[in-house]
Amino acid sequence: MNKLHFDYIIIGAGAAGLMLARAMAEDAYFSNMSILVLDKDQKKENDRTWCFWEKGPGQFDPLVSRSWDQICFKGRKTSEQFNIAPYRYKMVRGIDFYTEYLKALKNTHNLDLRYEEVIEVNDTGTSVTVKTDQNDYTASKVFNSIFNLKEAKKQTKYPVLQQHFVGWRIKTDRPVFNSETVTYMDFSVPQKGNTRFMYLLPLSNNEALVEYTLFSKDLLPRKVYEQAIETYIDNKLGRPQYEIIEREEGRIPMTCYDFAQHNTRHILHIGTAGGWAKPSTGYAFMPTAKKIPIVIEDLKRGKPLNSIRFKNRFWYYDLLLLDVLFHHNQKGHLVFESLFKNVSPRSILKFLDEETTLLEDLRVIWGCPKPIFIRILGARLQYRQ
Template sequence: MSNQTIHYDYIIIGAGAAGLMLAKAMSQDSFFDNSSILLLDKDSKTTNDRTWCFWEKGKGPFDHLVSKEWKHIHFSGKGFSKDYKIAPFTYKMVKGLDFYEDALNYISTKNNIRFKVEEVLSIEDKNEFAFITTSKQTYSSKRVFNSMFSYDRANQQTTYPVLQQHFLGWKIRTDQAVFDKDKATYMDFSVPQKGNTRFMYMLPFSSNEALVEYTLFSKDLLSEAEYKDALQTYISEDLQIKNFEIVDTEYGSIPMTCYPFSKNNSRHIYHIGTAGGWAKPSTGYAFMSTARKIPKLIHHLKTDKSLNILKFKNRFWYYDLILLDVLAKNNSQGHSIFTSIFRKRSPQLLFNFLDENTSLKEELYFIWSCPKWLFTKYLAKRLGITKKS
């Protein structure tokens, strides 16, 4: 490793959704043309290691990358099952590899931006600069954007519950036409709950190919065998598919917490993406949430003000907090909460609410669809904490 420290005006750690969206946004803005920008990741981003899904009205900035979209969704809960048309929304999917290639190809046309495949070993904020040590080099910058996520600090506190959205998905191919390719299964709670919030999520790509995913909202992960057994049972018994081939697998864990990750920011280091708490705490959806925050971050950088004053907390944070309080203490009630929402309210209202694009009147109407005794109880507890402080 070289002993020389190389300086950049901006350093972005992590070439995932947040890091690449930020790097591409900076490369498209002439304000940064004379700035040196470094993008670091331990991976070359040449494999399809994930997919991102999101809902959107009409056309959007990622349409050229969308590999599949659905105009209908299905929900199943205890004693309730329904198909929905979601217009004017469309549920869209972007493959990770397509996103990586698009962003990196664009960035490569800019002489002031470098992408280096190096593992970051340490990040330190010292006086005038932050220093990043990798497996090959040490770098310095006054503005570092870190998307490396860790549960450590969130798990060291008890003020905010910390759950995970964890899942194992199989992309399967059958020898017969069994899937409705125009309808995504948003949540299917027909699977045994076992004291948790557990459901199946399914994205059909064609009549004989689909991603089937076993998903939990809970504190602890399962053994690999438990995920696999649940998938095997659901596919063979619930979907009545006896012969299928597993084409690909997708495993992941997304934090569900209102812990203020902004506390981890320092004078020269600003956390972005999941590491910055940009994933929607109540759902784990992060792609479009990140896309909406990047322009605000770019605007803030042009003001030359301290990064620490840029925060994204709003009233929806409090709604998420109450839901997570409920799920943390009553994890087996998740199916009844979501069934009540889908039974009483439209998916269009749900999507607008999760997009934080509703009025206070609409929000109260939406929240009123949830089991009232549960949410009133935990709202009262939070108000009690506020009064004591």
């Protein structure tokens, strides 16, 4: 008989959903509780690449396909290469993550994985109903990773930008890449009134992931991204012959909008849907990994899901930067050039990891263009009055 009631339902077998499912499967507290993971996709393709930085070895090292301790930043007028040790910049391919985590969950006796499309989720006050294209389920608690930007776009209190990109993994006929250095941001491409840069992950001297990325409000036609990549390969890499091995594309919200306000006592939005991506950068993989243990402990303490919050002082820093990018999107390259010119990359990474002291915070913030930020801070303070 097809079981239709579960203690926990996890909607989405992406990074957040699978991290949470595995954490629950490995914790004895949940061993007698039923868990269902729902996703419409069987995760058999490499649909994304996750990158993050950390000091020394970490829990995802078995899945890391490449790592680097050198990064390059290119502004409109400057180019700098940095050694970020003791940090390493690490890359995890989506397909490797899915394969490993789904394999680990396969033989979990109290966990089911079903491939169905979720149509509706509703907190009844005592439980949650989940309607899919195949079944109607109920659960005591639901963790929902289905992202919806519509509510954020309806309001004006917080700016809403997107990090949107198209990437090609290419193999060239000759060595054109420095395999030891990640091009973290290359702003030498035309800005066209936005914040636009190239991001390059070299896998070898003749293979790399090349992504055209924007921080802006609106998406572009796909051909615009691809034309930019083609031009970059011709103008910056010396016109090599190449083949496209894989393609990927994505969009990540960049906003301080409070997605957590949509949580209920029995529904918790997780991952990007819960606002877990860092607003100022779009990085979500490690921020999610750091939040999962907190969620697990809160569940074991019996906390209502709508009481689980992660807001801290870094949220205010993110809001200030997003205000700048929203109102002066064409000046984004100036912000990042100033930051990398005046602050060590190790300090920047520590700051983005939200591990700095208040004094260290101020040193990083002081490295940004002061006139723009002072005006934006004044406008934000006036807005709140």
